[in-house]
Amino acid sequence: MARSGSGESVLERVVRILEAFTPRSPVLTVGEVARRADLPVATASRLIAELIGHGLLSREEDRRVRIGTRLWELGSRASPTSSLRELALPVLEDLLRVVGHHAQLGVLDGEEVLFVERLSAEHAVINYTRIAARLPLHASSSGLVLLAYGSEILQERILAGTLTRFTPMTITDPGELRRRLADVRRQGFVLCPGFLHVDATGIAVPVRDETGHVAAAVSVIVPNDEQARGYVPVLTAGARQIERRLVSH
Amino acid sequence: MARSGSGESVLERVVRILEAFTPRSPVLTVGEVARRADLPVATASRLIAELIGHGLLSREEDRRVRIGTRLWELGSRASPTSSLRELALPVLEDLLRVVGHHAQLGVLDGEEVLFVERLSAEHAVINYTRIAARLPLHASSSGLVLLAYGSEILQERILAGTLTRFTPMTITDPGELRRRLADVRRQGFVLCPGFLHVDATGIAVPVRDETGHVAAAVSVIVPNDEQARGYVPVLTAGARQIERRLVSH
The missing domain is CATH 1.10.10.10 (Winged helix-like DNA-binding domain superfamily/Winged helix DNA-binding domain)
Structure with missing residues (x-):
């Protein structure tokens, strides 16, 4: 050129x-x-x-x-994420209705999570940009899910890099991050109370494509209180629903 | 360059x-x-x-x-239509729930309508691409609304150009199109039975911004039968709701 x-x-x-x-x-x-x-x-x-x-x-x-x-x-018209976004949208709507606040779909892009869809309630716990926002992998619930199921090369690169602190709750110790990623793979979800904002808890679960590869993370943002953990089952069910829609697509 | x-x-x-x-x-x-x-x-x-x-x-x-x-x-992240899309989305969801089939938001782009959001029911009357699709102004309900409230220069250009026929119902006569545009401005909506597809009726109403300028058209696609006209009131109410959200944004 x-x-x-x-x-x-x-x-x-x-x-x-x-x-x-x-x-x-x-x-x-x-x-x-x-x-x-x-x-x-x-x-x-x-x-x-x-x-x-x-x-x-x-x-x-x-x-x-x-x-x-x-x-x-x-x-938009030939975007690689448009069919995933489209299939996930009704599920995100249902999650928003049940959970309130924010329901979002994130994909791994480079060393960050890119949100391809984000629905927000009118009076949500925190104000966010709706779509095309990015967050670091180590500090967001979607990011931790995508990193946990990402390649070893990516994991080692993130563990060796700077783990920026956003709040006192953000994981900034590589050893702790490594243990947390193993927890995510064992439990199939992650709960991040106050990691990015002290008042908010992010909860994320993986969404797998037809081949079993984790293609996205579906997550909700709720207030940072003792109710947060209670949303894991509905979020897991939502991810399964998106997966079924992907397969029958 | x-x-x-x-x-x-x-x-x-x-x-x-x-x-x-x-x-x-x-x-x-x-x-x-x-x-x-x-x-x-x-x-x-x-x-x-x-x-x-x-x-x-x-x-x-x-x-x-x-x-x-x-x-x-x-x-996407700085798109001129993203805030309009975002504000309209909950209203489109409600319209889809009430009307079924398709609910969409279109803006004028050049001499076509560009759909910036389209929600579809699983078993909708016709299968459409969800977003970033285009249609000619004279043959679609959204297009007729955007043309009716568009500039005189645009109207004369479309009236002087080729009015492609999609079905026997498509308006292809410039005189009839001119009368129809006047009807739209007087009635505040348009009903297009079979214009693009014999089995479908498009219904569209204008959405005005804070300055009173028509910024978009909100429309639904329903089966081409005698029930179609009954959806005009709910569609008009939906457009008012989007306008209120635009003003208080």
């Missing part, structure tokens, strides 16, 4: 521009995009104009820029 | 490669991508490798290629 003087490809720059937009800053000026993407304003401006021409970005009336509907469409 | 000998930019080629993937053909060989994108295999292969490096495409175990999770994430 054509490269600039700095040896960087056009595509690298385009990806950096797209990455400048986040749920908290969905609309940016050209100058803001250039700064976030670490590009000269003239370069950013030229690429943004071409991205707008293809509908991948769009311009607001105030000249600021945002992600275009076309980019969402290209990413 | 850097251009090839044919005067085409890298981004143009990348967009054509991404467009090769559809809900019906989400996984393709490099040769299939090259053919669909009208690119030499060597060029397609090089761009595909770079797209895979950025996670925008991913390679299956059998070496075939599909849309990458990263592209879905970039398109």
